[in-house]
Amino acid sequence: MKMLEEKLKIDKIPKGTVIDHIDAGYALTILNLTGLDESKNLMTIGVNVSSKKYQTKDIIKIENVFLDETQMQQISILSPNATISLIENYKVIEKKKVKMPKTIKKLILCVNQTCISNSGEPISTEFTVLEEKPLKIQCVYCERIYKLEEIVFTSKEKKGKKVKQRIQL
């Protein structure tokens, strides 16, 4: 009975995408960063779910949505072990592991103000992935090295942004 309860916590979807084996606690960040949080489609999300392989994990199921290349890269940076399954008629028709690119272009800012990517010239940011887990990336221009928690992501402005927040003093 316990196992059954556990298994049924999030159910199958007829068509869409399942993002599984997300690092525990990163699902909501992924939704925000990829812009999936603005979708009008049915989503079910599990956070801190028990996992045989990684103790705990997050999982996202989203109906009628398939990810683009940028979204896959964003997920690979935050959760290099994530898997993406494409669903049709309740069945997995394709399953793949996210793959971190060797260089990450445009998705991340270099916070070094003297870096040429911040000079106002039309130069897009570019980082070389030195290590995947724990993540270590290096700006190809100024050679500054960043860990995951130091990264500043770029993100598109959201039209439907629900609330504004300011940190309490």
Added chain:
Amino acid sequence: MKMLEEKLKIDKIPKGTVIDHIDAGYALTILNLTGLDESKNLMTIGVNVSSKKYQTKDIIKIENVFLDETQMQQISILSPNATISLIENYKVIEKKKVKMPKTIKKLILCVNQTCISNSGEPISTEFTVLEEKPLKIQCVYCERIYKLEEIVFTSKEKKGKKVKQRIQL
């Protein structure tokens, strides 16, 4: 079968809180604003779920967590129709509707720079609720009126904040 699939999308929890009838698309904002997004407990979230009463809705189930008064108020501002159920042994032991307070203290900033609440004096913000849905609140000091989408919420700094984001130019 269709109905069964629908019903099982998010399953029962043994103990904790179910926040139901959240306005569609607001669950992730509520998790962020209340700080529940930093919980290490198991959470299941449904976004844009079909609902008889309101067409679509969001729902949050969180194990072993019970909400405090501030969190209940934050939810009432974003989703005045939300219901909160307390669960023990898979059963609802208490169910209540969120109740919007007549005055909202501290949770919202007045963005009017000449308002006395922004003078540096130790004066907390306070708003009178003029209308609940659509929300209309008024600053008790400068009398400026705000709609939901104009509100700037205060929020505690999060230690475990996963990523920083900057809007792409």
